Amino acid sequence: MDFAPTPEQQALREKVVRFARDHLGARAAEHDRDATFDESGWKACADFGVLGWPIKKEYGGGGLDPLTAIMAYEALGEGCVDNGLVFAINNHLFACAVYIADHGTEEQRRRWLPALCDGSLVGAHALSEPETGSDMLSLTTTAVRDGDGYVLNGTKKFISNGPRADLFVVFARTGGDDVAPQRALSAFVVPADTPGLTARDIPKAGLRGTLMGEITFDGCVLGEDQRLGAEGAGYQLFTSTMEWERGFMFASQVGVMSRLTDRCAAYAARRRQFGRPIGSFQSVSHRIADMRVRLELARLMLYKVGWLRSRGRLAMQEASMLKLYVSEGLKTTALDAMQIHGARGYTEELGIEREVRDVLAGTIYGGTSDIQRSIIAGLMGLPTAA
Amino acid sequence: MTDDIAKTVRSFIGEHVQDGEPGDDHDIFATGSVSSLFAVQLVMWVERTFGIAVHPTDLDIENFRTVNHVVRFVESRRAAAAPA
Structure with a gap:
C-alpha cells in the first residue's frame, strides 16, 4: 500500500490548482448573482483538457487513469472558486460523456466524444422526473418503438446543465407492465435540437453557475442508433x-x-x-x-x-x-x-x-x-x- | 465443485427472492421478485464469497439472472485466474 501520489500526479495536481486559480472564477460572484453559465471559463477548461481527462485519447480525451483523473478533479475543485462552473463540468463529464464512453458503440463514441471533450458540446443527464427522483424504476417517460426507431415522450425535471446543454443522455421506459422493472428502461443520446425537445429554467439556491431545467420531450423521433446499450439495459447501464x-x-x-x-x-x-x-x-x-x-x-x-x-x-x-x-x-x-x-x-x-x-x-x-x-x-x- | 457453488448460490438467492428458493434456471429478474438493489448486492456477494474480482464490464444482468448463470460466471472467473 502506497499513500503517496507519484511525482507525475503531484505535478499535475499543482498545475491544475495553478490553472484554476489563475484562469477561472474571477467572475464567480457575478455568475452566482445572475445565474449565468461561465462560457469563457468553460472554454478555458476545454483548452486545458479538463473536459476529457478520463476519456481515451483516441476520442479526444486526455487518457488519464481513474486515480490520476480523480486527483486532477480534486485540484480543480480546490483552485476554482466558481463551484457552479465545476458542477457543470462534473455533470457534463460524469453524467453524460462517461456514459457514452462506457456504453456507446464505436460509432457513437466517435460521433459525440470529441465534441464533448473539446467543449463544443455541453452534456447533460436526464433521469429525474417531476414525480420520480430516487425511485428511478418508476420513471414514466416513454420511448415507444416506431419503425426502425423510437418516439420519446415525457418530462424530465431538475436536469443540471439542462437549459444550456447540447446533448442529453435520457432514460426512458421501453418495456411495458409485462417486463421486469430492471429490464424496462433504456438510455438514449438525444441532441438538444431534436424537434419536440424544449427546456425551461429552474431557479435554485446554489450552484447558480450551473443552469438547471425542466426538459420536455414531445414526440421526439429517435433513431435506433441513438440508443445507448441494449434495449432494456438502462437500469444496469x-x-x-x-x-x-x-x-x-x-x-x-x-x-x-x-x-x-x-x-x-x-x-x-x-x-x-x-x-x-x-x-x-x-x-x-x-x-x-x-x-x-x-x-x-x-x-x-x-x-x-x-x-x-x-x-x-x-x-x-x-x-x-x-x-x-x-x-x-x-x-x-x-x-x-x-x-x-x-x-x-x-x-x-x-x-x-x-x-x-x-x-x-x-x-x-x-x-x-x-x-x-x-x-x-x-x-x-x-x-x-x- | 459445481454442486457446492450451486448450493451456496441457491441458498443466497433463496434468502432474497420473495417467492422462496428458486429453481436453478428461474430468471430472478424477470418477475420483479427482487429489489432494485439486489443485482448489485448479488455481485458484491459473489466477489466476497468466491474470492473473485468482478469488473465493471461484467455487470451484465445475463451473468447473474439465474443460479446456473451465476455458477457459470464464478467457474469462468476461477478458470481464468487459475495458473496455466
Whole structure:
C-alpha cells in the first residue's frame, strides 16, 4: 500500500490548482448573482483538457487513469472558486460523456466524444422526473418503438446543465407492465435540437453557475442508433456507471473542503480579537482541526475509489460511502467556515455564504444521503425497501 | 465443485427472492421478485464469497439472472485466474 501520489500526479495536481486559480472564477460572484453559465471559463477548461481527462485519447480525451483523473478533479475543485462552473463540468463529464464512453458503440463514441471533450458540446443527464427522483424504476417517460426507431415522450425535471446543454443522455421506459422493472428502461443520446425537445429554467439556491431545467420531450423521433446499450439495459447501464457520478463528481468537493479548511486556518491565524489571534481560542482551533480530519478521511475515501477503478474493480459501496461522507462533511465544513468568519462570512463580502449555498445540494443530487445509507445497508445484506 | 457453488448460490438467492428458493434456471429478474438493489448486492456477494474480482464490464444482468448463470460466471472467473 502506497499513500503517496507519484511525482507525475503531484505535478499535475499543482498545475491544475495553478490553472484554476489563475484562469477561472474571477467572475464567480457575478455568475452566482445572475445565474449565468461561465462560457469563457468553460472554454478555458476545454483548452486545458479538463473536459476529457478520463476519456481515451483516441476520442479526444486526455487518457488519464481513474486515480490520476480523480486527483486532477480534486485540484480543480480546490483552485476554482466558481463551484457552479465545476458542477457543470462534473455533470457534463460524469453524467453524460462517461456514459457514452462506457456504453456507446464505436460509432457513437466517435460521433459525440470529441465534441464533448473539446467543449463544443455541453452534456447533460436526464433521469429525474417531476414525480420520480430516487425511485428511478418508476420513471414514466416513454420511448415507444416506431419503425426502425423510437418516439420519446415525457418530462424530465431538475436536469443540471439542462437549459444550456447540447446533448442529453435520457432514460426512458421501453418495456411495458409485462417486463421486469430492471429490464424496462433504456438510455438514449438525444441532441438538444431534436424537434419536440424544449427546456425551461429552474431557479435554485446554489450552484447558480450551473443552469438547471425542466426538459420536455414531445414526440421526439429517435433513431435506433441513438440508443445507448441494449434495449432494456438502462437500469444496469445506470447502475454500473453511477460510480462515476457518486465517486468522481465528489472529487472536486474534496477540493472545496481543502480550500475552505486552508482559508479558515489562515483567517484564524490572522484575525485578532481580545488582543490575540482567534485561532488561539480552542473553540475556533478545534473546529478547524475537525475540518482537517474530515478532509483527510474524505481524501482517503476518494483515492480508494480512484484506486479501485484504476484496477478495473467495482467501487459501488465505496462510492456511496464517499458520496455520503463528503457531501455531509462538506456541509459541516462550510457552515463552520461561515461561523469562523463571523458577520463577514454571512455577507457577500468574502464569498463564504456562496460556498455554503453551493454545498447544500451535495446531499441531494446523485442520490440523497438517505438513499446512500440505504444502498450501503442493502449492500451489507440488510433488507431493502425497493 | 459445481454442486457446492450451486448450493451456496441457491441458498443466497433463496434468502432474497420473495417467492422462496428458486429453481436453478428461474430468471430472478424477470418477475420483479427482487429489489432494485439486489443485482448489485448479488455481485458484491459473489466477489466476497468466491474470492473473485468482478469488473465493471461484467455487470451484465445475463451473468447473474439465474443460479446456473451465476455458477457459470464464478467457474469462468476461477478458470481464468487459475495458473496455466
